[in-house]
Amino acid sequence: MSDLNRLAGAPYAQNARPFFHGEEADAVGEVMASGQFGHGEVTEEFERALASYLGVPDVVAVASGTTALQIALAVASVGPGDEVVVPSMTFCATVQAICATGALPRFAEVDPRTMCTGSDEIEEALTPRTRAVLPVLYGGRAVDLSRTRDELAGRDVAVIEDAAHAFGSRRADGQRVGATGELTCFSFGPIKTLTCGQGGAIVPRTEEDAERARRMRLLGMIESPVQRARSISYTVDGPGLRAHLSQINAAIGLVQLRHIDEVASARRILWTQYEQGLKDLPGVDLVDVGVSASVPSMLAIHIPHREHVFTTLRDQGIGVGTHYPPNHLQPAFAPWHRSLPLTERIGRRNLTLPFHPLMSGHDAQIVVDALAGALR
Structure with a gap:
């Protein structure tokens, strides 16, 4: 790994900056030489590596953190007319993902000390129309959601973590963000701790969630691209987006994950x-x-x-x-x-x-x- 402390052209002047290790170009070159740029076996290898790192059964890689949030909301059956509690102090992408489903943002306060929305702020914002709460793990802080989960027990309200800032973070009990059983969404954009150039991922709650997310990211098709390469046709059984993670981006992510x-x-x-x-x-x-x-x-x-x-x-x-x-x-x-x-x-x-x-x-x-x- 290159020296992280080197002063390269006064990099302190930039608010944020991607960091690459030198191996990403070779990994991308291998994908380009294969002629298979879209979703494929490298993408699936990246998903398995993410799941292993997080200690979870499955991870679904997608095109961006924003599409991860949109798909996660749809997987949780959030739709038109539903309300989603979300901190106002977040990147607009979080709110746009809610609006893309037809749901309505219900803005919540944050704790000035942490810039995160905790149980008190979530509880104040709940209404009978709430179908999801979407806490943002601002700056990488792993929010304790145990009280929120207890308060929402028995209600038809999903907890979806926007962990765009928090890949690799742990909670006070030592669990990694993404490993607590909630729907969790990561971003692998250019300046994130782990970058794919552009990309994101969803940690599903169940096998059913994973299957729904995989179909949605590939235009609602039942068959994966790997399966379609061997099939004479394909089946579309629901709504979907073109939101897969390309093998080029996945190759970058695999190198980043090693470091x-x-x-x-x-x-x-x-x-x-x-x-x-x-x-x-x-x-x-x-x-x-x-x-x-x-x-x-x-x-x-x-x-x-x-x-x-x-x-x-x-x-x-x-x-x-x-x-x-x-x-x-x-x-x-x-x-x-x-x-x-x-x-x-x-x-x-x-x-x-x-x-x-x-x-x-x-x-x-x-x-x-x-x-x-x-x-x-």
Whole structure:
């Protein structure tokens, strides 16, 4: 593996950055030489490797984290007119996946300390029309959903985890995210801890869930592409999307998965180095990802004078960001607006600092010093 701490063209300036190990190009080359680019045996090998890593019976690989959420909602029989409880403080893709099923987002508050929606916030947002709750594991933090599961026992309400940030993270009891029996969705986009270039995955609850997800990702066809290559025809028995993960993307993912522990360690070390640098800055609150158990995917803070700090650091070439503008304030989602004062306050103070495995502790200190100057 390449040195994760090397300074390559001042990479600290980017808010996030893909990291490749050098073997991905060879793996992609092998797929290209085969002439079989779509879903195939490499995709299925990646699914088996993911399942082994997570300690679960099955994983269904798909084209993106967004399609993973959409398919998971459909697998849970969420549809038109149903409500899905979701934090407003998430990437808009989470909400768009809900809307794509015809369901309605019911926006919930988050805990300012963690930026996650816990049992209290979920309970406050439940209505008789709720058919799913969709907690977001912000920054990689593994949310404890045991109380939520207990409260929803006996009700026709599915729990679907948006774990786009949390691949590799563990809960307090040591279980990996994805291994607790809930429908769980991962993203393998360009800047995620594990990237396929683009991709996602669903951890199903049952064999039936897995079968429904596999048919949906391939246009509702019963036969897999591997089976269709040997068949004279195929059968479509329900709705579906073209949402499979290509063998090219799966080949990248297989290489990335072999190095996941090294990347996770580098991310934890960098987060801790940032934590040490930020602790004495007045007015700066670091979002707690539970770094001892999680694999941090970003470094988020709450600060005063956010607009001034954002502009000042950007002018210095430091790629700060905002993750995320609250969705209940977006024009597209105005019909489902509700007052969320905590989220609105966070939305005015949230800032994310450059954070990726190519950064060193020295790089982090450069960012912290620039932040301190901007705050002064």
